[in-house]
Amino acid sequence: MVNSQIQTENSQQQILIGKIQAIFFENSDNFYKVLQVKLLEADFTWPEEEIVVTGNFANLSEGEKYRFFGHLFEHPRYGKQFQAENYQTELPTQTTEIVNYLAGENFPGIGQKTAERIVKVFGTATLTKLQQDPASLSQLGLSKKQRQTLIDNLTNTGDQQQAVIELNRFGFGSQLTARIYEHFQKETLAVLHHQPYRLAFEINGIGFKRADRIAEQQQIAADDPQRLQAALYQSVYDLCHNTGDTYTSAPSVMQQAMDLLLRSRRVTLSEKQVADQLVTLAADGKIVVEKRRIYLRHYYEAEWKIAEQIKTLLQRPVKLPEKKVQAIDKLLTEIALQLKITYGAEQLQAIKTALKNRLLLITGGPGTGKTTIINGIVALFAAVHDLSLDANDYQTDEFPIVLAAPTGRAAKKMSETTGLPAVTIHRLLGLNGSDGQDNYQANENLTLASQLLIVDEMSMVDTSLFERLLAAVPTSMQLILVGDQDQLPSVGPGQVFADLLACEKLPQIRLEKIYRQKQSSTIISLAHAIKKGILPADFTKNQFDRSFIACSEHQVESAISQIILYAQKKKLNLNDVQVLAPMYRGQAGIDHLNVILQNLVNPKGTKTKELVANQQSFRIGDKVLHLVNSPENNVFNGDIGQIVGINLAQDNPQKPDQVIIDFDGNEVTYLRKDLTKIKLAYCVSIHKAQGSEFKLVILPLVNMFHRMLNRNLLYTAITRAKKMLILLGQKEAFQTAVDHVSVNRKTSLLERLSQALRVKQSQQSISLSQSSINHGQTSINEETTKYILTSQLIANEEIDPLIGMNGLKPIDFKHKN
DNA sequence: GAAATCTC
Numbered sequence A: 001m002v003n004s005q006i007q008t009e010n011s012q013q014q015i016l017i018g019k020i021q022a023i024f025f026e027n028s029d030n031f032y033k034v035l036q037v038k039l040l041e042a043d044f045t046w047p048e049e050e051i052v053v054t055g056n057f058a059n060l061s062e063g064e065k066y067r068f069f070g071h072l073f074e075h076p077r078y079g080k081q082f083q084a085e086n087y088q089t090e091l092p093t094q095t096t097e098i099v100n101y102l103a104g105e106n107f108p109g110i111g112q113k114t115a116e117r118i119v120k121v122f123g124t125a126t127l128t129k130l131q132q133d134p135a136s137l138s139q140l141g142l143s144k145k146q147r148q149t150l151i152d153n154l155t156n157t158g159d160q161q162q163a164v165i166e167l168n169r170f171g172f173g174s175q176l177t178a179r180i181y182e183h184f185q186k187e188t189l190a191v192l193h194h195q196p197y198r199l200a201f202e203i204n205g206i207g208f209k210r211a212d213r214i215a216e217q218q219q220i221a222a223d224d225p226q227r228l229q230a231a232l233y234q235s236v237y238d239l240c241h242n243t244g245d246t247y248t249s250a251p252s253v254m255q256q257a258m259d260l261l262l263r264s265r266r267v268t269l270s271e272k273q274v275a276d277q278l279v280t281l282a283a284d285g286k287i288v289v290e291k292r293r294i295y296l297r298h299y300y301e302a303e304w305k306i307a308e309q310i311k312t313l314l315q316r317p318v319k320l321p322e323k324k325v326q327a328i329d330k331l332l333t334e335i336a337l338q339l340k341i342t343y344g345a346e347q348l349q350a351i352k353t354a355l356k357n358r359l360l361l362i363t364g365g366p367g368t369g370k371t372t373i374i375n376g377i378v379a380l381f382a383a384v385h386d387l388s389l390d391a392n393d394y395q396t397d398e399f400p401i402v403l404a405a406p407t408g409r410a411a412k413k414m415s416e417t418t419g420l421p422a423v424t425i426h427r428l429l430g431l432n433g434s435d436g437q438d439n440y441q442a443n444e445n446l447t448l449a450s451q452l453l454i455v456d457e458m459s460m461v462d463t464s465l466f467e468r469l470l471a472a473v474p475t476s477m478q479l480i481l482v483g484d485q486d487q488l489p490s491v492g493p494g495q496v497f498a499d500l501l502a503c504e505k506l507p508q509i510r511l512e513k514i515y516r517q518k519q520s521s522t523i524i525s526l527a528h529a530i531k532k533g534i535l536p537a538d539f540t541k542n543q544f545d546r547s548f549i550a551c552s553e554h555q556v557e558s559a560i561s562q563i564i565l566y567a568q569k570k571k572l573n574l575n576d577v578q579v580l581a582p583m584y585r586g587q588a589g590i591d592h593l594n595v596i597l598q599n600l601v602n603p604k605g606t607k608t609k610e611l612v613a614n615q616q617s618f619r620i621g622d623k624v625l626h627l628v629n630s631p632e633n634n635v636f637n638g639d640i641g642q643i644v645g646i647n648l649a650q651d652n653p654q655k656p657d658q659v660i661i662d663f664d665g666n667e668v669t670y671l672r673k674d675l676t677k678i679k680l681a682y683c684v685s686i687h688k689a690q691g692s693e694f695k696l697v698i699l700p701l702v703n704m705f706h707r708m709l710n711r712n713l714l715y716t717a718i719t720r721a722k723k724m725l726i727l728l729g730q731k732e733a734f735q736t737a738v739d740h741v742s743v744n745r746k747t748s749l750l751e752r753l754s755q756a757l758r759v760k761q762s763q764q765s766i767s768l769s770q771s772s773i774n775h776g777q778t779s780i781n782e783e784t785t786k787y788i789l790t791s792q793l794i795a796n797e798e799i800d801p802l803i804g805m806n807g808l809k810p811i812d813f814k815h816k817n
Numbered sequence B: 001g002a003a004a005t006c007t008c
Helices: A095-103 A112-132 A134-140 A144-154 A159-169 A174-194 A197-202 A208-217 A225-243 A250-264 A271-283 A297-314 A322-339 A345-356 A370-384 A408-418 A425-429 A463-471 A496-502 A522-531 A553-569 A590-601 A672-677 A711-718 A731-739 A749-768 A775-783 A791-795
Strands: A014-026 A032-042 A050-056 A065-075 A079-089 A247-249 A287-290 A293-296 A359-364 A401-405 A422-424 A452-455 A478-483 A508-511 A546-550 A577-581 A610-613 A616-619 A623-626 A640-647 A658-663 A666-671 A678-680 A683-685 A694-701 A721-729
Touching (some): A014 A050, A014 A079, A095 A112, A112 A134, A112 A144, A134 A144, A159 A174, A174 A197, A197 A208, A197 A225, A208 A225, A208 A250, A225 A247, A225 A250, A225 A271, A225 A287, A247 A250, A250 A271, A271 A287, A287 A297, A293 A297, A297 A463, A297 A749, A322 A345, A322 A370, A345 A370, A345 A508, A359 A496, A370 A452, A370 A478, A401 A408, A401 A425, A408 A422, A422 A425, A478 A496, A496 A508, A496 A749, A522 A546, A522 A711, A522 A721, A553 A577, A553 A590, A553 A694, A577 A590, A590 A678, A590 A683, A610 A672, A616 A640, A616 A678, A623 A658, A672 A678, A694 A711, A694 A731, A711 A721, A711 A731, A721 A731
Parallel strands (some): A050 A079, A359 A478, A359 A508, A401 A422, A401 A452, A452 A478, A546 A721, A577 A683, A577 A694, A694 A721
Antiparallel strands (some): A014 A032, A014 A065, A032 A050, A065 A079, A287 A293, A610 A616, A623 A640, A623 A678, A658 A666
């Protein structure tokens, strides 16, 4: 956030004027700072002299006065503080203050004496006078440099001020403005005026269109090479991020880019012109072309790094003393007794294998005992290595076992089921949202210190995140990756878990046996059939635990209403009943069903307390879904709670609007502005339900959802049902879902793994028997010569950037360690 | 067309 206009559109905004006493904390990546501020003036009451202010601030000086715009906020851990959304320098008005200000660090070369002299002439009006009439400075006998310093800082002609003004003029908000200036520094203006497309390449959050609008104002021609390159780059990016593929093809990129260029400015360009720039882009190393694939450089490298790091890990086998190995079975028996669990053969096998391998993949559907196995692994690992699992024993040392998951909710679940701390992978690696996934340089030197890392819900980990995770894993660590490969794929490009499992050389265990449900469950057999791409003939036939109701899109709401009423009559707890749907829009969509069900189950009576926010009404008793992670409240994205209290400001003017929500015994208070984090949850999206289970699931699928329908989605939805499943809608919609294979993204991770691991094997065989070296193997060695891809190599035409070329050599992106 | 991550 940089000095900018007072926001007037938000009438609820509070204002605070204060002097910065200290900067408690700052995150160098995104300008997030925590300040201690001496309060001078505010439009709210505050009992103390000081207040903590948080927000994103570009450049602040301790001791200076600022005007902050934002909200008071009750932080559960740090108490009441002010969250600033915007700020500006507050110019001093008293003569002594003005003197101090001018003599301060903002005006190098102006001392106390000079400052006094200036203020003596202009008095309290000094600053406005100098701003409005800089020429008046000439009468004071200052040096040229002093005059310039004053003018620059007071009249916004300094580098930064000008850049900021220019950025604001182009419509950038305070956060982007700060990021852009921090990135380009003194170059900012030059970049804006002459190379605006660099914004699209280098700043996360700025795309081609935005850069192109600036370029157009700078009269940069529609066929300027930098424009074409930016559009091509954006197209590769968009294609990969929309499809989940880690690479795309030349025809797709060309089509997308031509389209983008034409839509942004109505100027027709020739394909040849644009194609030429694709080659340049590859030559510059911004994209990588291999065979017929076009990668963003980041994903190309990430796949290689993953493969190489896995190879490195596998090269260092786990050495367990013979004595310990012999004790394993005995220890496992003790653990089973202690945890009161009877392990199945498959589970014992998984736990033992985990202990002996550097890397192990474990995949299994719901009910196959993944959690039980994780618990077993933790217990056995601790027993074998004589480790304490009491966090109090590790006040200073790193806890030896780390549990992590890609989502906050999955991490919370892990922590609950194991009784050990678990974190999100992002938190583990110290990643924060503002440097996006493609900024993979950050934290490259981080190395995790624990001995065992277990990651759950691996199917949700994408290529970028996994690459960063592996970069932090030392070869001394053991890594267990657990998930269900048939669930929904990751948001970002890649299908890491599926690719890893497809690589037969990686130690892996596939859990088939279902422990939780009776084998007779027809929900499970239906799930298995769907996994194989079959919609069984008995699909519409009612079973003891599932049924199908044929209806049209418009009949869905009444059909579901009747089911719910029936469930109520049968005294079923409605918290155990969950409606799932793929999409928000439409008659059978989530939003509409939520309104219908809310009015059915929790209608508005004459005395019902209700709060309306974001076009939704919230009433006491409503079932709601929390949409972001709030670890401080122990509430995570995807958690479902119930509204147990509403306080309205109109009833009690001393208190603001409040909604109190109970999450399984944990009561959390929401203010009006927090209600954006909440949605009605009578019906939730299948994506949000991933990771949760319900006794009764009601799943409407209609043809209108067809773009969303695929096998993983259907599998994920029906496996949320523990006891009962009611399917309704159009039969063809279910068929469409089964027929459409979703985890079939275009990636080259499997190929990289094969390449990397083949090298390892050939090296091993060479070391085993020197005589086996022959011409064939020499060529393998040659092929595997390690080098880093550089533009020099491309320039030397060792790597041909032209589309359709062949024979790119494996590249070693080995991690250090 | 839905979807994850976030600092004291």
